[in-house]
Amino acid sequence: MEEREWAICLRILSLGAGRDSSAIDTADTSVRDAVERLNAMCKSEGNEDLVTRVYPAMTKLFQRCCSSSTQRPSTALVALAILQFFLDHGETVLHDADPSLRAFFRSCLVKQYADPAVAAATVTFLNHNKMKFLLSYSSVLPQFFPLLLKVIAWGDETLDTPFLQLFPALMGPPSFLQLFLALLDLPTLVLALESLEQRTGSLHGNMGNIRKNPAPEALLALMDEAYTGTFIDGGDDSSKEGSGRNSHYEADDLFSDLLKDENEGLAERHWSYPGMKATLEAAMGSVQSNKLKHALKFSPQLLQVYFDVALRDVSDSLLCALLPMVFFRIDAMFPDKAFSIEVQQTCFQFMHACFKKSPQFIALLKKPITDSVSQPQTSDGKTELALQLCWAIGEHGGGGTHFKDAARELFETLELVLYENLSSRRKTSAVPAQSRLLCFVITAIAKLATCHRELSPRARVCLAKVARSHQLLDKIVWRRARDYLGLMHDHAICSSILGGQHRPGTVEWSKAQTLAVANIPFYLLDEREGLPFHDFSFSDIIGQSVAS
Missing domain, CATH: 1.25.40 (Serine Threonine Protein Phosphatase 5, Tetratricopeptide repeat)
Structure with a gap:
């Protein structure tokens, strides 16, 4: 019976690997079920020959999922099931899962983060393999924390508890400072996603960016200056006082930085722009959306976990670098009174805990x-x-x-x-x-x-x-x-x-x-x-x- 089931699952997997992944319909779960069943049988049997037989088809199907030009939620779910196989049996077939994990984030999750099923499956998968990420792939989650914050910002409250359990794994030396700013801007990220949805119609399969490429306008300005001797101010330099920069441009720049999928270092200090709060209030409108209310409630919880982990595990040099950022952001955060008061109190408690731990x-x-x-x-x-x-x-x-x-x-x-x-x-x-x-x-x-x-x-x-x-x-x-x-x-x-x-x-x-x-x-x-x-x-x- 098991041999017959094995043959059927392997046949389904081979058929899935031999066709374009766009043909995998959302309602057709047979390929995903076959992958999961083959993985379970390989684990229960403990037979390396079985793993070796199924590995080539798994690899081929995963490559098709990641290279598909037409991504569907089912494609990401199949890719997650294959990733679990790679993590469970990578040592047997000498497969390094790091490139595969990064390929999933860049090719599948980046297009399907707004789908509830993909979001829930991704958080569950990461939680299930959290220790493997911390021990063997410690740089993956800190690199892709902006994308995971998009998952939680657009998700519902059912993801809160599992994401809180996963959250400490997102913290690492490369992401520590940037993550603090991203947590404070989680409500602003919701506004950015809502704005992107209004402009594009849907977030499913959308990799769009709000920011318009300034290169053509900058090139035309340089050419005009070179040939006519006159200078055209495009109004896009926020560092110049009196440049007349439109507040909507500044908000779009902030939204674009928040919508990035990977950690690219510290973003520009958009909050130094004096009209940022008024601009966000205008973008928010008179009625807050349910997703925004959820972000305003969940962001302080994430911030508290962040500070607890920082005081316990982070070096003094990073804490010392974080405190000036805390000072600056005390008065530069999302313009919601209850949210600001709660976050400020949390920041003050962390500040005093740091000084008590390291008075120097x-x-x-x-x-x-x-x-x-x-x-x-x-x-x-x-x-x-x-x-x-x-x-x-x-x-x-x-x-x-x-x-x-x-x-x-x-x-x-x-x-x-x-x-x-x-x-x-x-x-x-x-x-x-x-x-x-x-x-x-x-x-x-x-x-x-x-x-x-x-x-x-x-x-x-x-x-x-x-x-x-x-x-x-x-x-x-x-x-x-x-x-x-x-x-x-x-x-x-x-x-x-x-x-x-x-x-x-x-x-x-x-x-x-x-x-x-x-x-x-x-x-x-x-x-x-x-x-x-x-x-x-x-x-x-x-x-x-x-x-x-």
Whole structure:
């Protein structure tokens, strides 16, 4: 019986290999079933002769699937079944599956990623062989992660759980930084796919690109300049201020970068274009599509997994390179309020986890940190980033006691921010956000001076000026400055309260169940009236049971 079944399956496979793959109809699953059955029989029998007999027909059929000019979903499904055979028996027939895997992505999946059956089968196949990819083909998934994000962006919620399981395999040194940007732009990718569908009619079998090739226009402009001496500005250089670049062109460039199928390195910084958010809002319309809602919900989940894996497995050099990108994208993301708030909170948690793991990052990244702290606070995202960085500077002593020069430069930045706000307060009325910023700044100044005692004289001057400005500042600000001045008279007590974590003379509050916590200045020092100007609580550090 098995020999008869073997002969029938082999006959079907030979017929499929002998005809054009476009003839494989979607409803005709006989070829795929034959491939899967032959693979199962080869595994159960453990007979290398059987594998050797079926291998030539498998190879020929796979080549036909990949070279077909008319791709159908059934073609991709048959190719996946053959790939499984190659992975299961490649050692027996000495077949390197790497070229075959890349051929599948470039020839089949690139045309059929929008088909639900192909998308589900691809994610299932990759999950089933995840360990083989990690051990033997570790560069394949990081190279094709843009195409896989297109699969999940256009798919439904049933793919979320299996894709989350697969997602860490997409992370590698070549894709680490690019993947962060792609995750933030997942909702924008949905807009790009919807725009492409509107322009072409369907995404099935579509390899189109929104971007128009600028070469002919650029060549005509150069010829005109050469012969007439005049220069024609095509309006396509976004780096020139006042070039009059149309916002739709900028959005199309962003869409085109997101629609790439392979990892080609870091894309252009399209989000530096000032009108990008307004352009995306116009493209989104008044009603969000179901696919866009799904992307807005799923993207933060992927980002959390990305950060968890990064903190556990990624080298310090890559983490250090990632943080400036996080700073920039805090205020440059898809214009949905709930999505922005959730992503910003996730990014801030990751940022603090990085600084806690490697405090020296603060000294190494002093330039982007000082730029972020001292930049004009034109949005809530930039303001919150400045507050969080001020807290990190003080909590980790500007990188530690060994980074004196970096600590001095960071202190000077905080000093400048403090004096600028004091000067502006004399001209304008009190603003709650400004009071909150001043609380963080003076706390960071006091903590820096506690860690680096050579900064203490300058810190006392700063705090004294704030304490004397009680007619201009909120009571909580100048009273905090006054209390810090009192603490700094006794260095031992000041070091215990303001010294941060793991420094000489610092009490480890987290181990003292009945004592206080690390961020005492935010709670005590006679400041219990009203809501605090911070997001930290006792339960965050010592747990609900102890706090109660």
